[in-house]
Amino acid sequence: MDETPKRFDRIVAILIQLQSKKIVKAQELADRFEVSLRTIYRDIRTLEASGVPIYSEAGVGYALMEGYRLPPVMFTREEVSSFIAAEKLMQKFTDTALGNHHASAMYKLKSVLRSTDKDWLTNIESKIVMQASEPMFNDSSPNTLAVLFESIAEKKQILLSYKTLESETATNRNIEPVGVFHDHNNWYFLGFCHLRKEYRQFRTDRIQGIQKTEHDFTLEHDSLETYLNKDQTLPSTKVRILVSKKIINYLRYEQKYHGYVSEKEVGEEIEMTFMSSSIEEGFPRWILMFGDYATIVEPESLKEKVLELLEKIKIKLQ
Numbered sequence: 001m002d003e004t005p006k007r008f009d010r011i012v013a014i015l016i017q018l019q020s021k022k023i024v025k026a027q028e029l030a031d032r033f034e035v036s037l038r039t040i041y042r043d044i045r046t047l048e049a050s051g052v053p054i055y056s057e058a059g060v061g062y063a064l065m066e067g068y069r070l071p072p073v074m075f076t077r078e079e080v081s082s083f084i085a086a087e088k089l090m091q092k093f094t095d096t097a098l099g100n101h102h103a104s105a106m107y108k109l110k111s112v113l114r115s116t117d118k119d120w121l122t123n124i125e126s127k128i129v130m131q132a133s134e135p136m137f138n139d140s141s142p143n144t145l146a147v148l149f150e151s152i153a154e155k156k157q158i159l160l161s162y163k164t165l166e167s168e169t170a171t172n173r174n175i176e177p178v179g180v181f182h183d184h185n186n187w188y189f190l191g192f193c194h195l196r197k198e199y200r201q202f203r204t205d206r207i208q209g210i211q212k213t214e215h216d217f218t219l220e221h222d223s224l225e226t227y228l229n230k231d232q233t234l235p236s237t238k239v240r241i242l243v244s245k246k247i248i249n250y251l252r253y254e255q256k257y258h259g260y261v262s263e264k265e266v267g268e269e270i271e272m273t274f275m276s277s278s279i280e281e282g283f284p285r286w287i288l289m290f291g292d293y294a295t296i297v298e299p300e301s302l303k304e305k306v307l308e309l310l311e312k313i314k315i316k317l318q
Contacts, residue, residue, distance in 0.1 A: 007043070010033050010035070010043060011043050011046055011047060013033070014029055014033075014040075014043055014044070014047065015047060015052060017029065017032075018054065018062060018063070018064050019064060022063060023060060023061040023062070023063050024061050024062050024063070025060075025061040025062075026040045026041065026044075026061065026062065028061075044056070044062060052064070052068070053065035053068050075109075075112070075113060075117070077117060077120060080113065080117055080120070080121055081124070083106065083109060083110075083121075084121060084124060084125050084128055085128065086102075087102065087103075087106050087125070088125075088128050088129070088130045089130055090102040090103075091103075091130065092130040092131065093130070093136060093182075093187075094145055095136075095137045095141075095142055095143060095144045095145045095146065095204075096137075096142035096143065097142055097143035097145070097146035097147075098143075098145045098146045098149075101146065134185070134205075135205055136185075136186060136187050136204055136205055137187070137204050137205060137207075138204075138205055138206070138207055138208060140208055140209060141204075141207045141208060141209055141210050143210070144187075144204050144207050144210050145180065145187070145204070147210045147211065147212050148177050148180055148189050148210070149180070150212055151177050151212050152177050152178070152179065152180075154212075155216060155217040156212050156213060156214065156215065156216060156217070157174050157175065157176050157194075157212075157213045157215040157216070157217065158174070158175050158177060158191075158210055158211065158212055158213060159172065159173075159174055159175075159209075159210070159211050159213050160172070160173050160174075160175050160202070160207065160209070160210055161207070161208040161209035161210070162202055162206060162207055162208065163206050163208055164206065165206070170208040170209075171195065173193055173194060173195035173196075174193075174194040174195070174213070174215065175191040175192065175193055175194070175202075176191050176192040176194075176217045176218065176219060176221065177189050177190070177191040178190045178191050178192070178199070178221045178222075178223075178224050178227060179223070179224025179227075180224075181224065181228070184257075186203055186204070186205065187203070187204040187205075188201050188202060188203050188204065189201070189202055189204070190202075190224060190227055190228070192219055192221065199227055235277065236259060236275040236276055236277045237275070237276055237277075237279045237299060237301075237302075238273070238274070238275060238298065238299070239259075239273070239274040239275070239276050239279070239283060239296075239298065239299065239302060240271060240272070240273050240274075240296075240297035240298050241271070241272050241274075241287065241294050241295065241296050241297060242266060242269045242270070242271050242272075242294065242295040242297060243269060243270050243271075243272055243290070243293060243294045244268070244269055244270075244293040244294070245268060245269065245270060246293065247290055247293045248270050250290070251272075251290065254286065255272070255274075258274055258276055258278070258282065258283055258286055259274040259275040259276040259277060260272070260273075260274055261273045261274055261275055269295075271297070279299075279301065279302060279305070280305060283302065284302060284305040284306045284309055285309065287302075287306060288306065288309060288310075291306070
């Protein structure tokens with residue numbers, strides 16, 4: 001089989017990736033194209049021999065000389081499809097400011113499409129709809145994500161007006177944002193709160209106001225994953241429950257949030273094992289949602305907590 005066309009496509013793709021980032025590591029390229037480092041080194045030499053000004057630094061990576069750019073490349077029809085999906089997601093699942101920036105970028109992308117691809121795009125973009133289950137941002141803070149991204153990139157503190165679920169009034173606090181993440185159909189960010197003197201999570205729909213300040217970060221923060229994974233090191237309790245096969249598929253989405261470990265068939269039921277760090281509150285409330293289809297095998301403390309909650313519910317219903 002002739003590898004020349006495949007290699008040509010890879011070399012062009014490498015050049016495009018070099019234009020997209022300040023520094024690109026050889027291993028990053030090897031992983032993306034599923035080839036050896038030796039192959040990447042050879043492809044880079046080919047680009048250099050073609051007159052592309054690339055400089056490299058051992059242990060750092062490759063970069064294009066400042067100012068070198070190629071004219072815009074043409075996009076494939078499959079790539080155009082991904083633009084439409086991304087545009088619809090941005091319209092529904094980001095704040096107003098970031099959505100406007102993305103819309104502006106989309107106009108630029110669409111401007112370089114072939115006429116036939118523009119027609120193809122027009123035919124499908126009105127047939128794709130994204131629906132958010134609930135508002136993810138407060139109307140009084142339409143630029144939440146945009147400010148957070150700027151703050152993280154520039155390492156500048158933000159001034160945040162935030163209303164917790166329990167409070168009727170918002171509090172003002174200076175925050176050093178570490179990272180932004182999406183979970184449970186909501187946007188969150190994690191940051192060091194100078195008011196509480198600790199790392200806290202904040203939900204974007206509870207933000208009443210946000211603005212970047214000129215105050216630099218006072219701390220060197222670890223990666224976002226480091227802080228999120230700390231929850232996995234909290235003391236946990238082994239939980240085993242028997243669940244009817246009738247409802248097992250309804251638990252798939254939620255189970256990961258309760259320390260799901262494994263499962264096995266036991267007759268007409270499924271025995272599920274968890275390592276839960278919320279045995280006193282979160283897990284017992286979750287199991288009440290499907291309690292008529294489940295049996296708690298262990299621990300006894302979970303049974304007692306569920307009975308406690310049932311007693312409280314019974315009193316409320318009388």
